[in-house]
Amino acid sequence: METPPLEALDEFVASFNMWAVYFGVDTPQRVAMYLAQTFHESALCKRTEENLNYSADGLLKTFPKYFKTRGIAEAYARKPQKIANRVYANRMGNGNEASGDGWKYRGRGFIQITGKSNYQLFMKGDWCEKDVVKEPDLLSKFYYNQLASLWYWNSRGLNTLADSERIEDITRRINGGLNGIADRKLLYRRFAKEFGIKKV
Numbered sequence: 001m002e003t004p005p006l007e008a009l010d011e012f013v014a015s016f017n018m019w020a021v022y023f024g025v026d027t028p029q030r031v032a033m034y035l036a037q038t039f040h041e042s043a044l045c046k047r048t049e050e051n052l053n054y055s056a057d058g059l060l061k062t063f064p065k066y067f068k069t070r071g072i073a074e075a076y077a078r079k080p081q082k083i084a085n086r087v088y089a090n091r092m093g094n095g096n097e098a099s100g101d102g103w104k105y106r107g108r109g110f111i112q113i114t115g116k117s118n119y120q121l122f123m124k125g126d127w128c129e130k131d132v133v134k135e136p137d138l139l140s141k142f143y144y145n146q147l148a149s150l151w152y153w154n155s156r157g158l159n160t161l162a163d164s165e166r167i168e169d170i171t172r173r174i175n176g177g178l179n180g181i182a183d184r185k186l187l188y189r190r191f192a193k194e195f196g197i198k199k200v
Helices: 006-019 028-041 056-062 070-076 080-087 116-123 136-140 144-155 158-163 167-175 181-195
Strands: none
Touching: 006 144, 028 144, 028 158, 028 167, 028 181, 056 070, 070 080, 116 136, 116 144, 136 144, 144 158, 158 167, 167 181
C-alpha cells in the first residue's frame, strides 16, 4: 500500500490527536473508518483542496447535470475556477455563478468541506477561532483541515454509522455517491486489521 508523505502524515496525526476524542472518533472501529475515508478523500494526505481541473470528457461524466453538451463542457474544460462557480452556484449557501462563491467555498480539508453554508456552520463552534468565511483557505491548512473534517464527520452522524460498519452509507454522506468505494473498503480492511477489528 502506498504511504502518505512523512511530513503530511506527521501533521495529520498531530491534528487528529488534538481533536479526535472531542468529536467522538474514540474507538478503534471509528478511527479505522475515519482514516479510510479521509485517506481516500485526501489522496493519502496529499490533497486538502478540491481538484477541479477537469477535461471536457471528465465534466460530461462527473457533472452531467451542469454540462449537458460537449460545447458547454469544452468552454469550461481545464478552468477550475469557472467549473467551481458553475457546479456550486445557487446551492449550499452559495450565490450565483457570477458571485464567485463556488470557487471561494470549494472543497477543502481532509473531507472536502464544500459550500458557504458549511463554512458558516463550522464557524459557529467554539473550536473555530478564526473567520473561515472571510478566510476560506484556512480549511486547507494545518490544523483546520483536520478540525473541519472531524466536525463534518461528527455533525453527519458518521460515528454511529461507523459503529455498524456502514461504509457505503458513510461514503454517500461524504461524497454524495459511491465514488472510490472499492478503495475505501480496501483502506478500511487494512486499518481494521491493524486495530484487530472485523473486516467488511
